[in-house]
Amino acid sequence: MSRYAAFVLFLALGIEIHLSCGTEVSVKDNDKLCLYANLMVNFSVSYEVTGDKIETVEINLPENVTTDGSKCDATSSVLKLNFGEGHSWSVNFTANGNMYEADSITFSYNLRDSTYFPKSVSNETASVTVKPHIKDVGLDTCYSCRSNEMIQTDSVNQTLWNVLIQAFVINGSKSENLTSCAADVPTTPVAPTTVTTTTTGNTTATTPPTTTSPTTTPSPTLPPPTTGNYSIKSDVNSTACLLANFGLRIGFKQGDKYEEMNLDPNGTVYSGSCGNKSSELMLVSNTMTVMLTFANDTKKFRLHALNITAKTSSGAVFSEVNSNLSLWEAAVGSSYMCNKEQNYTITSLLTIYTFDLHVQPFGVKKGVFSTAEECQGDAESFLVPIAVGVALLVLILIVLLAYFIGRKRNMASGYESF
DSSP states (O other): HHHHHHHOOOOOOOHHGGGGGEEEEEEEEEEEEEEEEEEEEEEEEEETTTTEEEEEEEEEOOOEEEEEEOOSSSSSEEEEEETTTTTEEEEEEEEEEEEEEEEEEEEEEEOOOTSTTHHHHHHHHEEEEEEEOOOSSEEESSEEESSSSEOOOEEEEEEEEEEEEESOOOOOOOOOOOOEEEESSOOOOOEEEEEEEEEEEEEEEEEEEOOOOOOOOOOOOOOOOOEEEEEEEEESOEEEEEEEEEEEEEEEEEEEEEEEOOGGGGEEEEEEESSSSSSEEEEEOEEEEEEEEEESSEEEEEEHHHHHHHEOOOEEEEEEEEEEOOOOEEETEEEEEEEEEEEEEEEETTEEEEEEEEEEEEOOOOBBBOOEEEEEHHHHHHHHHHHHHHHHHHHHHHHHHHHHHHHHHHHHHHHOOO
16 A cells, blocks of 8 residues: 555656666757657676677666757657766657657667776677557657666677656647556456346336446465576587576555466576676576576675566556566575575566576586575475474484482482481
8 A cells, every 4th residue: 555655646746757877868950959858778788809709798788878960840759878998878769740659779788888898809880770569649748667678699788777758849848648558557457247128018227337446366276387497608619607497576556456377497598697706697488588697796696686577467568677686695606596486576667586596697506506594484484394303303312311319219219228
């Protein structure tokens, strides 16, 4: 209940704080506002480094950008955001009548920039162009999408969230009206109506329609997910550099509906990369795509980022990402293990459940897991039998001590009577 109250309060504060921590820009033409954007974008880029290896880096669109190259027209506009040493992200919009849409998104990245791409073997500026799901937006409205949209290509994954864009600003004033994306619109079940008609002789009576309140059917309990075994090699002739065994279930919420699904390893295609500071594992099944990014700070490793896109039972697409995690932490050169079922809240809308977890994203030797650091749940499971054993031993000692004391007293009484 408190979550919904907070949400209502959030809306009441108005559109100006709708996106308080994103990249906000205003494009002007003849000193009049013609294009407005406030959004957050994350890039996961894989590139080649020395030694025929592939590294993957996570880049967040910074708050400080320039808009050189952006332009406004009556039927087309371009939003171009430039940052760093030669990187840019641009969106092309076209208007048709009273509606507009985004035709394409182009991300260009300069592999010479060692800040983002250390040890890159390429000095080129690469680019990818994709088609976003921004369409049927009212001309005098802002496109709003708080939900995550993940757009995947071979080398770059882009995740957009907290998006607020008006590509065609009328009369220099940003509109207060919103066109929300499909993922933000809650689905409301339609209550069935029943009309009863009764005929008696020549008289026909019609009973007014009655409305049946929708009932909430609890989701069926899922069986434990099957444990998948995944191993990543830096090349076909080498041994594994990343090992991961686990069963995975995700729970997510869209509107008022909560849904869970298991990852089926039998129908899952996996890939990934190994690096000195970052390693990735991507799992793609018929129902979901899971990207796990591990970070190495030379002493310990951890699950740093998790990006999940799933297809719901209704056919809608759900996507959530968190790039600031500290899960499954263990010393580099060891593995992390947790056999018990564990659940982790990734975002307010996404929870994951792991079963028989065992991972080692760095320092794998001879293709096998190193000594495991176990989670607290597993450690406690060993402490219980140890504590019980110690208690039984103490009890036995007390019984033996009582026996010998009693026997000694009996012998002493026998001597006295003699």
